[in-house]
Amino acid sequence: MTEIEPLADHDTIRHALDASAQAQLEALTAEVADDPSRLGRAFPAAARRTGRGPLPGVDGVLLEDAVRVRLVQVAASSLDPDALLAELREVYRYGDSDEKRAVLHALSGAPEEVDGSDLLLDALRTNDTRLVAAAMGPHSDRLDDDSWRQGVLKCLFTGVPVASVTALARRADRELAEMVQRYQREREAAGRDVPLDVQVVLDACATSPEQPQHEQKDL
Amino acid sequence: MRIFDPHIHMTSRTTDDYEAMHAAGVRALVEPAFWLGQPRTSVGSFTDYFDALVGWERFRAAQFGIAHHCTIALNPKEANDPRCAEVLDVLPRYLAKDGVVAVGEVGFDSMTVEEEKAFVRQLELAVEFELPAMVHTPHRDKEQGTRRTLELVTESGLAPGMVVVDHLNEVTVDQVDEAGCWMGFSIYPDTKMDEHRMVAILQRRGLDRVLVNSAADWGRSDPLKTAKTGAAMLEAGFSADDVDRVLWRNPIEFFGQSGRLLVDPELPDDASTGADASATFEGNSILRGSRD
Structure with missing residues (x-):
């Protein structure tokens, strides 16, 4: 219900991953699509299950950030802006620095109705x-x-x-x-x-x- | 000499220490969650501390070219305070994170019922999260504490190879060795263990399953004790490869079982090339907010 702009398109992310990491990405995506409240569970493990480091083809974007924003995008598609924001606040609150950064990147692609300025101020x-x-x-x-x-x-x-x-x-x-x-x-x-x-x-x-x-x- | 300090409390250390450690060859470390000297009185101060271990301290270490990992747990001392017992409920959030390479420090301080309850619960969490466990052994009545520790590890079902029993000495090493657990030794200026006693233990029983750490914290301690143990090993006739095994490959092997390491296990040994002792990571230094 809420549209989040991804950091990189899905194909670019997939191309950066080997077959087993692609399967992991699909599994994480399916988990979050099925139940968006699983976002907080999928987030911490996302980098070690897929990959990390500079994302080929997109300047200045890290693979782990692109994967996590993709997960937010999938969760957001079945959440209204308020529910999405509540979910993102929770993920940010208990996130390590990499997870927090990914939440901030997700907010950067969020529509007008989503106001996560409290998280920006924390950062x-x-x-x-x-x-x-x-x-x-x-x-x-x-x-x-x-x-x-x-x-x-x-x-x-x-x-x-x-x-x-x-x-x-x-x-x-x-x-x-x-x-x-x-x-x-x-x-x-x-x-x-x-x-x-x-x-x-x-x-x-x-x-x-x-x-x-x-x-x-x-x- | 490339060094992985498998137990050091950097939260209590200065940037001078980070610089000196990097100059001595330290490229990775594990900071176990432990007592801060002043007892905590609420769950909130634990979560802020855990957040710092997976957040600020990791960032701070990175400025000095050191990969920071941590272990997360309710420590045995504070397990005795009922106000802190609920920390056990928030642990799963942190045990799921990258760079969290074990459950720890768990174990005994005064051998109370509360300590044992928290210890058993946290060994269960290690099994559930497929993480190694780092076990602290008591300062007082260490032999009995170590014996009970090993009984509880056996009962937990956690493989002995997934457990390091720390702060060992001449009296406790053999029972841990026989149990098949990893043996941690904290090299201190004048208490737990020193580098020459450490070398004697290595000469007697070999290098297998041994972790040598500085356990440096807010007390009198020395973050360079790992490097000094390496030097003592070389003096005693051990090879550079032996030193590399104890100070780098052993911790990589043990904590690598978590699947959560953030350091390249094949990191080249560049510390012997005369790198500038005052150099900082990628030209950045870390001060109080300002970048220069």
Whole structure:
């Protein structure tokens, strides 16, 4: 009932797996299709039963993430948005970092009615760069402006490339620019290097369509 | 020398330790869930701890080029507190996870009825989840505790080869050996076992089914005791291959039975090539939030 966009199409995932791993994927998929509440059982074992590592043919996507998002996609097809969200919260709560990351990727492909921003905020409270990066993907459009700006700043602070921040060009605004400039001054005062991404964010702020709106608001 | 420390509590250790361990050749480790020094009073503090073992600590170790695995259990000390007994109900969630390579530490501390109940239940979980078990032996009355441990292992139906009985010494090693279980030795600065006594045990009974660990934690302990035992073995005439067997291939063989290892068992030995002792993994270091 709820459509989740996969990280990679089914054939691409299958091609990355040998025959026995393909059979495992089919078994996991069938289990979750039959009973979506089995998602929490299928999730932890998904990587060791199928595979892990870079997924050939899809830049920057890990096989284990693609498999887990596929499982979410299958479970979601028989769950309404609220039930899906409840299921994802449970999987995230008890997930290890890899499982948590996969939930965040699944949210990135979720429709409007699914709002998992509470999970993004949890991820942004960690210092695990893989979670921080995943939290600033497409679902970060659910974050309010203050949280989103703090997320961008955290990326700079922890070394997550801002290229992984969705809608930077659109949402960057004067307030973010000021925050980043203060961060830059602090680094310079300490005689420390300023990350190259600082300029990337400042450039985005300077050209963002958000800029005039916020100036108006501030007046 | 490539080293797999099969028992070390990294949660209590610093980033300096991670750096020194990597420089000494440590590329993989197992962190057993145990007591934190301060008794816990609720299930919630256990689940946060388990989450850290499969989350943050794994991430932290990875920054230093070390594959972090863990074991999950209600430890014998805290099994005596009724407020913590419900931890047994949340264990299955964690025992299903990648990188969780055994049920442990289980066993006895003061040989109470409550400890035995938790121990038996957790041996059942090891059977159910097809995981090895890591068994802690008591500091006091170790010989009797080890005997009762082996009786319970036999009754559980868990194959002896799936069990490591840890913190052994000259008095307890033979009964564990005869039972067919793996033998764990914690090399400490001045208590449980030292590297030279360890070498003497290896000379007497061979390298089979032996795991050597530092068991370093929040107490006086040394995370480099595995490397120091390797050096003592070489000094005593053991070959480099013997050292590799004890410090790498044995733990791979034992924990590999879980099917959950996150490290490449064939990892090349690059620690003897003079790698920079201060180098960090992929150029990243880990500080309090900041990346540099």
